[in-house]
Amino acid sequence: MKIINTTTISDNVKDMCIEANYYLSTDMNSALKNAINTEKSELGKKILNQLQENLDIADKEMIPICQDTGMAVFFVELGQDVHIEGGSLTDAINEGVRRGYTDGYLRKSVVGDPIERVNTKDNTPAVIHYDIVPGDELKITIAPKGFGSENMSRIFMLKPADGIEGVKDAILTAVKDAGPNACPPMVVGVGIGGTFEKSALMAKKALTREFSERPTIPWVKDLEDEMLEKINKLGIGPGGLGGTTTALAVNINTYATHIAGLPVAINICCHVNRHTTRVM
Amino acid sequence: MEQRITTPITSEVTSNLSAGDYCYITGYIYVARDAAHKRMDEALNKGEELPIPIENETIYYMGPSPAREGRPIGSAGPTTASRMDKYAPRLLDLGLKAMIGKGKRTKEVIDAVVRNNAVYFAAVGGAGALLSKCIKSSEVICYDDLGAEAIRKLYVEDFPVIVVVDSRGNNLYETAIKEFASL
Ligand code: SF4
Numbered sequence: 001m002k003i004i005n006t007t008t009i010s011d012n013v014k015d016m017c018i019e020a021n022y023y024l025s026t027d028m029n030s031a032l033k034n035a036i037n038t039e040k041s042e043l044g045k046k047i048l049n050q051l052q053e054n055l056d057i058a059d060k061e062m063i064p065i066c067q068d069t070g071m072a073v074f075f076v077e078l079g080q081d082v083h084i085e086g087g088s089l090t091d092a093i094n095e096g097v098r099r100g101y102t103d104g105y106l107r108k109s110v111v112g113d114p115i116e117r118v119n120t121k122d123n124t125p126a127v128i129h130y131d132i133v134p135g136d137e138l139k140i141t142i143a144p145k146g147f148g149s150e151n152m153s154r155i156f157m158l159k160p161a162d163g164i165e166g167v168k169d170a171i172l173t174a175v176k177d178a179g180p181n182a183c184p185p186m187v188v189g190v191g192i193g194g195t196f197e198k199s200a201l202m203a204k205k206a207l208t209r210e211f212s213e214r215p216t217i218p219w220v221k222d223l224e225d226e227m228l229e230k231i232n233k234l235g236i237g238p239g240g241l242g243g244t245t246t247a248l249a250v251n252i253n254t255y256a257t258h259i260a261g262l263p264v265a266i267n268i269c270c271h272v273n274r275h276t277t278r279v280m
Numbered sequence: 281m282e283q284r285i286t287t288p289i290t291s292e293v294t295s296n297l298s299a300g301d302y303c304y305i306t307g308y309i310y311v312a313r314d315a316a317h318k319r320m321d322e323a324l325n326k327g328e329e330l331p332i333p334i335e336n337e338t339i340y341y342m343g344p345s346p347a348r349e350g351r352p353i354g355s356a357g358p359t360t361a362s363r364m365d366k367y368a369p370r371l372l373d374l375g376l377k378a379m380i381g382k383g384k385r386t387k388e389v390i391d392a393v394v395r396n397n398a399v400y401f402a403a404v405g406g407a408g409a410l411l412s413k414c415i416k417s418s419e420v421i422c423y424d425d426l427g428a429e430a431i432r433k434l435y436v437e438d439f440p441v442i443v444v445v446d447s448r449g450n451n452l453y454e455t456a457i458k459e460f461a462s463l
Contacts, residue, residue, distance in 0.1 A: 054410040063409040067355035181383035183405035235461030242456025
């Protein structure tokens with residue numbers, strides 16, 4: 001059994017909040033850079049170049065990549081042989097968020113109640129998804145999520161008869177409706193199957209997948225390729241101002257589902273697709 | 281076409297702007313987003329004056345991240361404009377000349393832009409670090425209890441924007457997409 005102290009967890013979470021908001025992952029970075037060469041619109045190219053410059057400035061001058069430093073979303077994989085010492089794991093994560101968003105000059109964008117809407121002033125509470133896994137490691141992924149793109153996300157409870165064509169329509173509809181609002185080029189996370197909430201969770205988690213990691217199920221891999229190509233033919237382009245780079249990736253997760261249903265969730269993310277992972 | 285414009289923006293200037301023009305703005309602009317718009321709307325409902333001058337002024341839809349010591353502002357890119365659609369026509373009818381944001385607007389807003397010879401600009405969403413470099417000063421002028429949502433007055437230099445909706449109602453989001461669509 002491994003013992004992990006909550007202080008270690010808070011310290012790591014604090015650093016991860018800052019890291020995620022100032023630097024993009026290497027795969028996102030190079031996908032954005034490569035897009036400059038393939039983009040057909042002059043204005044689109046100009047915008048993609050500005051996004052490169054933006055990443056440089058964020059890094060060198062320590063200014064967050066985007067002012068919407070998001071709601072802090074976590075995927076936590078807790079090994080069943082890990083013992084957490086020093087208090088509640090959830091409290092430790094929230095403490096890390098509190099310190100990260102304060103010390104890191106990140107925007108506090110969370111209101112404590114969806115109707116009364118009073119800012120909690122420290123960006124807590126985070127949204128935390130737990131998974132119990134075999135082993136003695138604690139793996140924490142943070143994915144701060146901006147709401148320009150979150151607001152454009154959709155869920156469709158399709159009928160089994162809608163089949164794969166229905167799924168394709170759903171994805172294209174969501175991306176088309178999102179358009180310029182979601183700060184394209186986007187990353188599109190899709191969850192197919194499961195239940196209502198399972199599909200949404202899969203879509204969210206798909207956004208944290210490395211681009212080089214591809215699905216093992218052949219039809220899922222094909223669907224990702226086909227959808228990316230189709231989305232980039234929509235014409236939306238960088239900033240929604242026209243062009244051929246509308247999405248950098250389509251990441252799809254699937255799960256078993258009920259005989260009567262075909263849930264499809266589409267979680268749209270902007271080009272500031274932030275995520276970082278640490279294993280303790 | 282590339283254009284350099286200074287605020288306050290007059291009808292003469294907006295008449296010469298076309299959807300797709302790339303502009304650099306210099307001068308004072310105001311910052312307000314959802315909560316501030318709601319309060320301004322309530323003030324008008326009560327017959328009160330607006331807390332900012334509106335005639336020929338520019339409102340930037342933005343909520344910055346905190347400034348580090350010695351800097352005027354933190355990351356400062358545009359927020360989604362559609363959340364202000366409910367309030368924008370009323371402000372445009374009162375003389376507001378330009379809005380800077382990102383994303384689609386309703387027909388009501390576009391009609392109000394045309395009616396008042398105004399303009400809707402987009403700044404590049406998610407380029408908050410880059411855009412912050414064009415902001416030379418920032419001052420909270422009211423509603424400071426709203427934190428990141430308070431109304432600010434900024435001095436900007438060569439702030440880059442693109443005309444999305446011009447005073448004739450042309451909409452770049454619609455025309456440009458058609459140009460590059462091949463599905
Ligand atoms: S959608 Fe993304 S890039 Fe656009 S403002 Fe929100 S967080 Fe920033």
